[in-house]
Amino acid sequence: MLLNTQENNELYKYSEKEIVGELHLILSSQLFARSTVLSNFLKYIVHETLDNRTENLKEYTIAVNALGKSSSFNPQVDAIVRIHAGRLRRLLNEYYTSNGNSNTIRIEVVKGTYVPVFRPRLEYNTNNVSENEKPIKQFSRSKLTLAVLPFRNLCPNNDYQFFVDGFGEELTRIFSNFQEIAVVAHYSTRKYISEPEDIRSIGSDLGAHYLITGSVKRSTHEIRVNICLVKTLDGMQVWSQTYNNPLNLDTLIDIQDQIVNEVCSLLGGFYGIIIHEDSKTHRKTLPSIHSFDAALWNYYFHMNFSLEAYNQTRQALEEAMVQSPNYATGLAMLSELYLDAYSLGFPTVDEPVLKAYELAKKAIKIDPHCQYAYQEFAWANIYLKRKEEAIKAMESCMALNPSSVSAMGAIGFGLACVGEYKRADIMLTNSLDLNPNCPWWFFLGFFLARFKAGRYKEALIYAEKIEVPDVFLDPLTKVLAKAELGMVEEAQRDLKNLTQNFPEIVENLEEHLSSFLLDTEIIEKMVQGIQKAQRATA
Known part of the structure; x- marks a missing residue:
């Protein structure tokens, strides 16, 4: 059996054996071995396509046949298929830019459909130059x-x-x-x-x-x-x-x-189209010691926050700083990474908050015009519970380059974490309007503002956009919003995910939340929300 797909007016043909072989390579990779749900999702839609049953690839049939949902599943109420489809696209992209970057076939799930497509791996050969063409010189840069x-x-x-x-x-x-x-x-x-x-x-x-x-x-x-x-x-x-x-x-x-x-x-900016595009082009299986690659790994980590990406990013940044100890932006990135690891429960350095504070301060001393350094100096002050100093650093950050929507979004999230929700909402909205390539924690900023105000339907919308399975805030926000909306069954599923995958965080939830949230009222409300969901389960 041959399967045909149309792309760029050229016809590519693959046998069923070739496609199934590629599917097995994907499913046996470490990335997919960790996720039974996404493996079942991909296996189902590929085999349905090979059997010419693409008309069956709807939210309902995928939920029932691939995700194990009951026949009463209602896609109008439960967005679980759309959520997992987004996760699947990101995981496939991660696979093909790491372990699968030399595979001859790419299996993709294009946004807006659940029907997979099978594309060739496109290569660019700089040595294939005709006699009439000017030879392309190779060049090396340490910075994009x-x-x-x-x-x-x-x-x-x-x-x-x-x-x-x-x-x-x-x-x-x-x-x-x-x-x-x-x-x-x-x-x-x-x-x-x-x-x-x-x-x-x-x-x-x-x-x-x-x-x-x-x-x-x-x-x-x-x-x-x-x-x-x-x-x-x-x-x-x-x-x-x-x-x-x-x-x-x-x-x-x-x-x-x-x-x-x-x-x-x-x-x-850090989440602009240029860096977003370049991260897909230059990301490799193993990180490089060059600051250029370290910065791209840092971007990649902030778009998905997986433990694997964190370890690779940390190695790349720490090696880059050995070679370039006065690289101010690198110091700021490393400061941010240590703080993120501290909040997420990832392995990090001793006294990560103080270490991050010193790195950010050093970055500012080396380069007083480094916007990233002021951004991380603000975050270090948030972790040290110094609200006024944090806000002052945020304002200094934005004054250096008001055009940076990346900094605008990061500062907006910072303002939400210190309890300045109105200012946070304005900055996050402006940032998202100008550049949609934002990390998931922008949506966490929106969630915090809505949850604090009791606007739980809106809070749930933003919670559904937080798709980071390795981070406890993914199921936590969903449990909180659904529990307040009386969505008991749905909240129980997310609570089960939270308690099974993050038991230590659930046991010490207030401590973990207070590490980066300065508003004691919202922390208390979130802890009470989890207790409410737990009572409903019991």
């Missing part, structure tokens, strides 16, 4: 590097050149404020304004991993700006956006500022 090419002027008679030139200069200036990304000076890119070349060649000439390109055109009544982000490794377009505005000479500078700020918010 971006270059902004001059925008093309497509306006009649090349008018509004000042407006066109301003994009390259402003984007370069603002991106230079993001310490996660190195930016090539704009004057170094000027020669490409009239010498179009292969994007890969330009990237290797400039030593840039990513390029921003754009164009400006106008009609009688409208001005249009097209902007793209391109990966120089393979010349593939990662992101693009078109901005249309009424043509008014008096407002052109305001239009430019608005577009530039939005682009920088979407692409820049």
Whole structure:
């Protein structure tokens, strides 16, 4: 039997034996061996597809046949299938960027469907260059590097050149404020304004991993700006956006500022599109000692918070700091990692809070303009129960680069943890509006605010978005919201998960919550909520 799927107008064919073989490789990996639920989910949808029964791949049939739910299961009430589908997509992505990165077939579950697709592993061969092509030079950077090419002027008679030139200069200036990304000076890119070349060649000439390109055109009544982000490794377009505005000479500078700020918010920062994309490209099975790879591992850990990712990230960061002891951002990342481990019950250093505090303070001393350092200095003060000092550090953090939506979200979550819920809600909302590639704990910030206010339906919505099976806050938030809403049966399932997988945390819940929450009222309310769920179970 052959299975056909369509992708990029090319037909790929795999035998059932090849696909089943790939499925067995996935299920036998350490990642999937730890999750019977996700293994059963994947096995079911693959075999149903191979048997040409894709019409059966609905929430109800998956819940009953793969997840063991009863025939009374109602997908309109219980979102468990959608939740596990999201976890499955992330775990497959993790598998194919680690153990399965050399497999010839990729099994994927595209968002919006439960039907798996079977794709080839795409490779890029830099040695396959024709005689007429310019050879691609290899380059090495210790930091993720971006270059902004001059925008093309497509306006009649090349008018509004000042407006066109301003994009390259402003984007370069603002991106230079993001310490996660190195930016090539704009004057170094000027020669490409009239010498179009292969994007890969330009990237290797400039030593840039990513390029921003754009164009400006106008009609009688409208001005249009097209902007793209391109990966120089393979010349593939990662992101693009078109901005249309009424043509008014008096407002052109305001239009430019608005577009530039939005682009920088979407692409820049620790959770922006550039680092999000690059983490998928450069993540390897074993961490590297280079600070560049250590930073990417740190990003990866914060998007899923698994114990395995923590161990790899810690090794990468600690080795990076041995080689680069004055790397301020690395010191801040390590400070954050020790605090996270302390809260989650992962193995960490002796006196992690004091160690994290000293690392963050050292980072600020080395680089007083390091935004990440102030962010972690704020968190260290939260763990030390110093609310005013924490808020002061948060304000200093945002003052360094107000365009960083990553910092905005992190500070928003910090404000929720110290009990400043209204300010937290504003910052988290603004951050999420500008960049959806956020870690799960942004949603925890929203949950805390809703739960404290007694808005339990909204709290449950955000609890369902917290999908981190290795973290006790995943089942905890779901138990709390469901118990308050009278969803006894559903709350019992999450409570069972919580007590079986995190028994020590349940026994000392108040202590664990108080390690990062300064609002004693919400801690008491959360502890009472668990006790309420336990009584209902008994």
